[in-house]
Amino acid sequence: MATVKEEKMEVLPVKREHYSLIIGGERVESVSGETYTTYNPATGEAVATVAKASIEDAERAVQAARHAFDNGKWKRFPVGKRARVLNKIASIMRSRFNELVELEVLDSGKTISAAQGQVMQAIEDFEFYAGAIVGHRGNVNSMPGQFFNYTQKEPVGVCAQIIPWNYPLMMAAWKIAPALAAGCSVVLKPASLTPLTAIVLTEICHEAGVPEGVVNVLPGSGSKIGNYLVEHPIVDKVAFTGSTPIGKDIMAKASQTLKRVTLELGGKSPSLIFEDADVEAAVNGSLFGIFYNTGQSCEARSRIYIHESIYDQFIEKFVEKTKQLKLGNTLDAGTHVGAIISKDQLETIDSYVQSAIEDGATVLAGGKPAVVEGYEKGYWYEPTIIADVNHSMKAVKEEIFGPVAVVMKFKDEKEVIGLANDSEYGLASAIWTKDHARATRVANEIKSGIVMINTPFSAFPGTPFGGYKQSGFGRELSIETLDLYSETKSVLSYFGAKPLNPFGL
Ligand code: NAD
Ligand code: MN
Numbered sequence: 001m002a003t004v005k006e007e008k009m010e011v012l013p014v015k016r017e018h019y020s021l022i023i024g025g026e027r028v029e030s031v032s033g034e035t036y037t038t039y040n041p042a043t044g045e046a047v048a049t050v051a052k053a054s055i056e057d058a059e060r061a062v063q064a065a066r067h068a069f070d071n072g073k074w075k076r077f078p079v080g081k082r083a084r085v086l087n088k089i090a091s092i093m094r095s096r097f098n099e100l101v102e103l104e105v106l107d108s109g110k111t112i113s114a115a116q117g118q119v120m121q122a123i124e125d126f127e128f129y130a131g132a133i134v135g136h137r138g139n140v141n142s143m144p145g146q147f148f149n150y151t152q153k154e155p156v157g158v159c160a161q162i163i164p165w166n167y168p169l170m171m172a173a174w175k176i177a178p179a180l181a182a183g184c185s186v187v188l189k190p191a192s193l194t195p196l197t198a199i200v201l202t203e204i205c206h207e208a209g210v211p212e213g214v215v216n217v218l219p220g221s222g223s224k225i226g227n228y229l230v231e232h233p234i235v236d237k238v239a240f241t242g243s244t245p246i247g248k249d250i251m252a253k254a255s256q257t258l259k260r261v262t263l264e265l266g267g268k269s270p271s272l273i274f275e276d277a278d279v280e281a282a283v284n285g286s287l288f289g290i291f292y293n294t295g296q297s298c299e300a301r302s303r304i305y306i307h308e309s310i311y312d313q314f315i316e317k318f319v320e321k322t323k324q325l326k327l328g329n330t331l332d333a334g335t336h337v338g339a340i341i342s343k344d345q346l347e348t349i350d351s352y353v354q355s356a357i358e359d360g361a362t363v364l365a366g367g368k369p370a371v372v373e374g375y376e377k378g379y380w381y382e383p384t385i386i387a388d389v390n391h392s393m394k395a396v397k398e399e400i401f402g403p404v405a406v407v408m409k410f411k412d413e414k415e416v417i418g419l420a421n422d423s424e425y426g427l428a429s430a431i432w433t434k435d436h437a438r439a440t441r442v443a444n445e446i447k448s449g450i451v452m453i454n455t456p457f458s459a460f461p462g463t464p465f466g467g468y469k470q471s472g473f474g475r476e477l478s479i480e481t482l483d484l485y486s487e488t489k490s491v492l493s494y495f496g497a498k499p500l501n502p503f504g505l
Contacts, residue, residue, distance in 0.1 A: 009206045014099035015106075019199045021051045021219065024064035025212020027203075030220075031056040038196060041109030042330045042339035044377030050195050053220035058187070058228045061216040065158045065185035066234050068213030075155050075183030079133055086130035086181060088208035093123045093201075100197060104169055105330050107196045109339030109378065112331050114293050121461065122173035122201075125477065128461035133181035136482045138489075146496035153486040155183030156260055157236030160229035162222070162250075163198070164242045165191035165341050166296040166401075171241055172198040174465075174476045176205065176215060179239075182485035187216045187235070189226050193341055195219035222246070233257050237485070240264070241298075244399075244425075244470050262474025262484050264466055266399040267298045267427030270420040272442060273314060274413075275307040277432035278454075283317045285456035286405070289430060291325060291383050292456075294338045295403035296345075298471075299428040299450065299458045302400060305416050308409045315364065315387070315407065322365045322383045327372050340379040340402060349381050349402030356395035356406070362388040366403070391422055399425070413438065417445045426468030428458050449475070 009027060018035070020027040029035075032054040038047045053061075068074065074082070093100060097119060104115040138151035161175040168190060179186050190198035195217075202217040218225050222242075230238050230253045237260035240250050244265040254261045271289060273282045289301035306314045325336040340346045346369060353367055366384030384404040389396050396406050410416040420429055428450040431439050443451045449467045450458050459465045464475035474484050494500060 009203060011207055012203070014096050014200050015103050017048055019048055019050045019196055019219070021053055021057055021061075022199065022202045022206070022215070022217045023057060023061045024068075024216070025206060028057075030054050031060075036192070038107055038193065040106045040378075041341050042375055042378040042380075047106045048196060050199075050219050053189075053218035053225050055224065055228055057220075058218055058225050058232075061187045061218055062158065062229065062232050062235060064213040065187050065216055068211060069155070069158055069185040072185075072211055072213060074180075074185070074211050074214045077183075082181060082183065083130040083134055085209045086126045086133075086177065089204055089210075090123045090126040090130070092204045092208055093119070093126070096204075097123075100169065100200065102331070103200065104197050107194045108165065108168055109330060109341060110293060111335045111338040113333055113335075114338065118167055118170040122170045124461045125170075125173040125177045128477075129177045129181035129482075132479055132482060136182070136479070136486070143492070147492060147494055149490060149492045152489050152491070153182070153482070154489050156485050156487055157184060158234060159184045159186050159237045159239060159485065160232070160235045161186055161188045162226050162229070162238070162240045162242065163188070163190055165194040166293060166298070168194035169197035169201060172201050175239055175241075176201065178476070178481040179485050180205070180210065180215070182482055184237075184485050185214050187218060187229055189218050189220065189222070189229060192219060192221060226250075227253070230254055230259075231256065235259060237261070239474070239484075244472075247472060260484070262466075262476075263472035264298065264474070264476060265427075265470065265472035266401075267300070267425045267467065267471050268303060268397070268399050268423050269299055269301045269425070269428040269430070269448065270303040270305060270423075271301040271430040271432065272416050272420055273304065273306045273310070274431075274433040274435070274438065275309045276434045277307075277310070278434065279310055279314055279317065281454065282432040283314060283321060285430065285432065285454075286318060287321055287325070288456040290405040291322070291337050291403050294340060294381075296341060296401055300401075301428070301430050301456075302405055303396065303420075303423075304405055304407045305410050305419055306407060307416075308411055311409050318407075319364050319385060322385055325383050327370055327380055328375060337383055337403060339375075340381050343379055345402065346379040346381060349400055349404060352395045352398070352400045352402075353384060353386065353404060356386050356389060356393055359393045359395070360388065361386045361393065361395070361406075364407070391419070397423070413442065417442060421445075421447050424470045427466075427471035428452065430456070
């Protein structure tokens, strides 16, 4: 059946009742006709309906992305023109900043202050890559004799990008911006619980001038759609952010077609608070480090090691301030901690806390689901601190992905480095000390992709973000990321006057 194609996708309000798939530059419904409802986890209220991608839709999206890459103009644009489009995406996002923030708050249950920072960072990611791509280039290498060699960076091709629910728009920007900058095509699968802002971002990409088929978005099931993309023979790369078990599964499946793979996975990141730390700053940084985004952060600093000489002082302040954290109206700038994404996640968090109690731990704050007045239908958990723990406990070893910190004492630098590194994960770590030499020494010894010294902030556009060990591999948010969306082509030529005849025949 022939359809009359709109020249350009109509611009709709950011917040609306229904959101469609975007395939080949068009808003479309699922071939199956299926839709589902997304909810606000803070209130339990419905936010919107969303088209639910089927396998047929995924196939169309992959074909559209492939066609756009092989025959389209995006990768052939002069790099300055791609940069201009990325900056245009950022400026449209800026002009709809408040609407994007509100939609993010409603779809994810996070607080408005968290969403504001994340939407701003998403904008700055596009601006960062608009600048970075202009300087991304190959080399001229020194060669023997009459040979000349240069390398050039070429886009890797069709990229399947699969993202989680904890930073819906920011993760979409972390994925889409470098892929577009490098000249790739994208099929993005947002988390089914939080698809809305990723869909709007894809619409904005088209409004800004990204050609049809270059960015496609497929809200839907991870095990169905995600899996289909990972196994698809004409997808060149998979970039995944999510849990470690699914990351392993994706890597195994992608190996069948030898796709390029980058994985940003879980964490159990430590804070090391030394005897000479500014205790007030370490307390405030640790509060933010674990309770920001309701602890639903891969780089949450969920293991806190405190030098024995300041332990009591630190704990007293940390517990006192934790009890002051406000839960409730997520659209109020005074709310510190938002909702938990789902009932399942709430139960998982609570079962970790219960397991710690059964293992003999002591709860210093929180320790149970929160009852928040006016938000009884939402999913809430009390900001929780657990003491008297050790490294054999599940709650200390595994990622909880909620507002739960475990606290432990240490005696000296060597001991705490050993404790910090005693984890399958290696995403981030924080060091609190006024001694610069110590900070540098410890940073060198820690096995994590990110080290923060006297700051709770883990990244800005430009700082490489990614893990060691089972936290995954590859780096996002940085110059390095562009290489992960590129192939390096080596071109070797001979310019001698005398033709080469290596066999001498
Ligand atoms: P998840 O692994 O369940 O899901 C992530 C995404 O993968 C979702 O879009 C999901 O639909 C999809 N998916 C699920 N099963 C799949 C399959 N079999 N094949 C392909 N795709 C599939 O994780 P989550 O619960 O949504 O997110 C929380 C996890 O993400 C945490 O473990 C957290 O540490 C991690 N995370 C890591 C980073 C990082 O940068 N390292 C950032 C954010 C979140
Ligand atoms: Mn939602």
